[in-house]
Amino acid sequence: MLQLRDPFTITHPETAYRSDDLSIFLNIRGNNEYVKVSYPVKYGIFSRLETREMILEFNLNHEIRHARSKTRHWLHPSEWLKRTAGNDWIYYSSGGYAGVFEAIGEYYLPNFTYPTNSLLGGRPFEEPEVAKIHLNWPKLLAAVPDSKPDMPAHVADWIAQVKRIQKPDLEHKARTLFEICGARTTVLPPDARHSDYNVIPLTIADGCLYKCRFCKIKNKKPFTPRTQDDIQQQIRDLSHLFGNDRVNCNALFLGEHDALNAPADLIVYAAQKSYDRFGFARSYMIRPRLYLFGSVDSLLHADPHLFEALNRLPFDTHINIGLESHDQATLDRIGKPIRAEKVSLAFNRMGEINHTFPKIEMTGNFIMDDHLPPTHIQSMLDLVRDRISHPVPKGSIYLSPLRFGKPSREVLYDFYRLKTASRLPMFLYIIQRL
């Protein structure tokens, strides 16, 4: 039988070492494609250190990326902590929140250490066992023996390397990431869930068009595209920063808040250059994806050839449009300076693009709050139910609760009511930063 060769055998050989109280697995092959399953899956090539009490996992730069306790005090054996490229820790919850998949389209619910608009979840970081791992992993790691008499030298060397990287190094690396891009990515598109939010951020334009009153993530920068030279420099610096772990990367986020408003040739240039320079064609992870935000005006003014060009790229592209509301009273109340008629036109355009281009998905965001005019929900139904004759699997609509840190039963109830009526897939948008 023909055996397919693992192209990473030479560069990332798998090794296992076990003693009675310590196991080390180097270069484990995780899943090579992001999937939606109800059991924990790890992605990419990574290494694992396991003691009687805990499991720590590291990327190919020897930086910690997952952790969990093995003791009975851990909340659930299939739950884990993940550290992001921005050096945030996220706790992934499995059970206890009925309907997580229906609500967010994923089986695991991310819980953050910073305020966000999630209507679901608990406070796992307040659990002593979670706090122990989250805060004290360097101490726990330091207590692991440096070597053992029967331990191969390269395994001992790997332990020395992972021990060398301390919290300040990881903080410094995250700051460098934000400096390269010009700022921290304060919000990622909801579609980035298809890559578990593991994206390389590249800023192609700063700021946004509207500076809406309700928005908590906006900045003061006027909308300004970057130059090709600047983009090239970012790509060089990011390539260096992600280092050996680039082999696990296959997703790109073009920032900031309205990359679709950048010139069409700049968008395509940034995507293609990134694909080449980051080596996505040689990534361990298959099915590269491209994410960006757009606005009602940037969509309505976009060059039609842009979508043809994006559809030819080696990415599946997801463009998330901030529609917010189809109701003029609501748009006025939240201080979004656009007309409802334009939202209607943008919604139609999204449908056309979704229908025409198999490799592009246009998705839309609407806000949710229990203090909005009742016409907001009715006008949303005019679009997602009445304007579409039959259920369509492509073109998700995300509902984004306006308030941070205030889960509301009424809003959750409205969400499920809308989801049942909608002919487009509908999910809650949990705001997540990088």
Ligand code: SF4
């Ligand atoms: S909602 Fe979008 S367009 Fe409005 S201020 Fe926020 S980032 Fe800018």
